[in-house]
Amino acid sequence: MGWSRKDLLHIEDLPAKEIQLILNTAKPMKEIMSRAVKKLPTFRGKSVYNLFFESSxxxxxxxxxxxxxxGADTSSLAVAQSSLNKGETLLDTVRTLQAMKPDLVVIRHSSSGAAQFLAKELKAGVINAGDGQHEHPTQALLDLYTMQERLGSVEGRKILLVGDILHSRVARSNVWALKNLGAEVVLVGPPTLLPTEIKSWGVKTTFNLDEELPGSDVIMALRLQLERQQSGLLPSLREYSQLYGITAERVKKTGKQTLIMHPGPVNRGVEIESSIANSSQSVIEEQVTNGVAVRMAIMYLLLGGGTAHVVD
Structure with a gap:
C-alpha cells in the first residue's frame, strides 16, 4: 500500500490500514536509530519547519x-519570541512560511483546528503536533507502536486511560486509534474531568479505577495539569492520587504483567508512584524512543517515501 496524503492532521478518520502502514514503517526507522551512524541521505535538501506556539x-x-x-534540514521557529507578540496573525505566519518554501511543517497550537487551517493554506505537508484540546495524532501512534511491540496486537486488549480526559488531546487521539484497531478502551477519571460529549466516543467510562483494573493489559496515566486543582476541578492532589494514582498495589490487581504508560512529563507521586514508573512493567522511556521512530516514519511517508521500504 502506498501513501497519498499531504498531511497528518488527526487520527479520527485515518483508516486502520494507514495506521498500520505508519507503524510498519516505524520498525526499520527504529533499527536505524540503533546504528553507530544515525543518518540517512534520504531527504537531503528537504526542509522541515517546527512551528510551536506552545512550549513542548x-x-x-x-x-x-x-x-x-x-537527512532533512530543520528549523525551529521560536514563536513565543516572534512577531506574533506584535499582533501578527496565524495567516501572516503562513504567508511568511510559504515564502520560505518548506517541504514539511510541524505545528503545535493552543487552538483546535489550527493544523487544519495551516494545511489548507500551505503547499507543504503539515503534521499536527497537538492542537488545543482536539488531537495529538503522533502521540497516539507512538503509544500504539509501543503497545504492539510489547503485546503483538492491541485487538481485544483492555486498555485503561486514566486521569484528565477532559483536557487531554492525547486521550482523544488514543481512543480513535485504539478503537480502530479493535481494542477495548475504558476511560477512567473524576466526574469533573470527563467531557460531556464522551458518550459519542463509543467507549466505556467510569469513575472507579479499582473496579476496572482486573484483566487490564495496559494502564496509561494521563498528565494531570496541576492548574486544574487551582481552578476547582479537583478537591486536592492528595485525594486525586488516592483515587486515581497508579500504585504497586493497584498494578497487582490487574492479574497480568500490565504495561504502564504515560505521555509525559510525569508528575511523580500524583499520577504514578515512582517505584512503578521505574519498574520493568513501565514503558515510559520506550515511548520516547519510539516517538522518534514513529515521527521518522510519518515524515518519510509525507515526504515521498511512499511505502514501508526504507532507502539506505
Whole structure:
C-alpha cells in the first residue's frame, strides 16, 4: 500500500490500514536509530519547519531528531519570541512560511483546528503536533507502536486511560486509534474531568479505577495539569492520587504483567508512584524512543517515501 496524503492532521478518520502502514514503517526507522551512524541521505535538501506556539521540549526535540536522522534540514521557529507578540496573525505566519518554501511543517497550537487551517493554506505537508484540546495524532501512534511491540496486537486488549480526559488531546487521539484497531478502551477519571460529549466516543467510562483494573493489559496515566486543582476541578492532589494514582498495589490487581504508560512529563507521586514508573512493567522511556521512530516514519511517508521500504 502506498501513501497519498499531504498531511497528518488527526487520527479520527485515518483508516486502520494507514495506521498500520505508519507503524510498519516505524520498525526499520527504529533499527536505524540503533546504528553507530544515525543518518540517512534520504531527504537531503528537504526542509522541515517546527512551528510551536506552545512550549513542548519533548515533542519538538523528537521531531527535530527524526528530521535530522532522515537527512532533512530543520528549523525551529521560536514563536513565543516572534512577531506574533506584535499582533501578527496565524495567516501572516503562513504567508511568511510559504515564502520560505518548506517541504514539511510541524505545528503545535493552543487552538483546535489550527493544523487544519495551516494545511489548507500551505503547499507543504503539515503534521499536527497537538492542537488545543482536539488531537495529538503522533502521540497516539507512538503509544500504539509501543503497545504492539510489547503485546503483538492491541485487538481485544483492555486498555485503561486514566486521569484528565477532559483536557487531554492525547486521550482523544488514543481512543480513535485504539478503537480502530479493535481494542477495548475504558476511560477512567473524576466526574469533573470527563467531557460531556464522551458518550459519542463509543467507549466505556467510569469513575472507579479499582473496579476496572482486573484483566487490564495496559494502564496509561494521563498528565494531570496541576492548574486544574487551582481552578476547582479537583478537591486536592492528595485525594486525586488516592483515587486515581497508579500504585504497586493497584498494578497487582490487574492479574497480568500490565504495561504502564504515560505521555509525559510525569508528575511523580500524583499520577504514578515512582517505584512503578521505574519498574520493568513501565514503558515510559520506550515511548520516547519510539516517538522518534514513529515521527521518522510519518515524515518519510509525507515526504515521498511512499511505502514501508526504507532507502539506505
Amino acid at each position: 521540549t519533548r515533542t519538538r526535540t523528537s521531531f527535530e531528531t527524526a528530521a535530522k536522522i532522515l
